[in-house]
Amino acid sequence: MKNRLKVLRAERDWSQQDLADRLSVSRQSVNAIEKGRYDPSLPLAFTISEVFGLPIEEIFSRD
Amino acid sequence: MNAEAQKSAGFLGRGPVFWMAMFVVSIAALATLKLTGAIEGPALLILGLASMGLMVPAVLAGERRGCASQAMVKYNRRILIASFGYVLGLGIAMAVWNTYQPSGPVVFFLALLPTLPTFMMIWAMGRYLIDEDDKYLRFRTVQAALISLGFVLAIGIFWGFLETFELVPHIWAWWVLPVWAIGLGVAQLVMKVRGG
Numbered sequence: 001m002k003n004r005l006k007v008l009r010a011e012r013d014w015s016q017q018d019l020a021d022r023l024s025v026s027r028q029s030v031n032a033i034e035k036g037r038y039d040p041s042l043p044l045a046f047t048i049s050e051v052f053g054l055p056i057e058e059i060f061s062r063d
Numbered sequence: 064m065n066a067e068a069q070k071s072a073g074f075l076g077r078g079p080v081f082w083m084a085m086f087v088v089s090i091a092a093l094a095t096l097k098l099t100g101a102i103e104g105p106a107l108l109i110l111g112l113a114s115m116g117l118m119v120p121a122v123l124a125g126e127r128r129g130c131a132s133q134a135m136v137k138y139n140r141r142i143l144i145a146s147f148g149y150v151l152g153l154g155i156a157m158a159v160w161n162t163y164q165p166s167g168p169v170v171f172f173l174a175l176l177p178t179l180p181t182f183m184m185i186w187a188m189g190r191y192l193i194d195e196d197d198k199y200l201r202f203r204t205v206q207a208a209l210i211s212l213g214f215v216l217a218i219g220i221f222w223g224f225l226e227t228f229e230l231v232p233h234i235w236a237w238w239v240l241p242v243w244a245i246g247l248g249v250a251q252l253v254m255k256v257r258g259g
Contacts, residue, residue, distance in 0.1 A: 026132060029199035038199050 003060045005034045008052050022051050074120035078128060082121035089114040104161075108154030115150050118143055134194035141187035148180035181240050203254060211246030215239055 009019050016034070020027045023044065032038035040048065049056045074082060093110055096102045102110065122139045125131050131139065156176040159165065165173065188208070195201040219239065225231040 024196075026197045026200055028203075029197055032199055038202070041198055044198070 079125035145183040152176035207250035214246040
């Protein structure tokens with residue numbers, strides 16, 4: 001699954017740790033999701049959507 | 064804590080990797096001294112406990128740099144306590160065994176001395192998987208544990224047949240836990256190097 005996490009984070013000038021703190025997950029989780037090595041759970045995908053204020057489909061898309 | 068402050072934290076200005084490296088070097092030195100017959104008995108136990116002591120700054124440095132989740136902090140502390148218990152239990156059991164050559168039920172309880180702390184290590188791993196809220200970290204630990212289990216099974220079965228055909232000497236079954244722990248560490252290191 002592809003995602004725009006890195007771009008959205010850069011637009012807000014957030015580090016991976018900043019985003020991780022907002023999502024209450026580890027920095028390693030954010031890094032793995034950004035690089036497409038790990039797909040977030042549905043609850044985490046909803047939290048990511050809330051944090052960025054965007055619908056899930058504008059953040060994640062199929063390969 | 065900002066990134067700079069986190070970097071300067073640690074224990075005596077050193078990070079967990081430094082202290083873990085010191086621990087590994089001291090254990091290797093101790094093993095060499097033991098194998099060459101340079102030290103034995105109480106001296107070996109005391110130096111073993113001193114080596115284990117290096118795990119304390121390693122764990123504290125990791126905690127202070129904020130590179131461990133709450134569940135990992137608890138896990139590290141439990142493993143630390145169990146490791147001290149293991150070295151102490153093993154030292155006492157070996158000393159009693161070598162000095163008094165006991166027999167019967169006493170030997171059973173003697174075997175329990177180093178065994179019980181290893182049970183605590185296994186419990187600590189299980190407890191960590193329950194306590195860890197971060198699904199990715201949990202997934203990574205389970206993956207490393209399974210890789211390590213495969214490693215132990217492969218080595219165990221191969222060694223077993225080599226032993227059956229009298230190509231290699233007999234080794235005690237307790238080797239499974241240290242080999243599994245080494246495999247776990249190597250698997251986690253490989254994942255980290257590959258960007259996990």
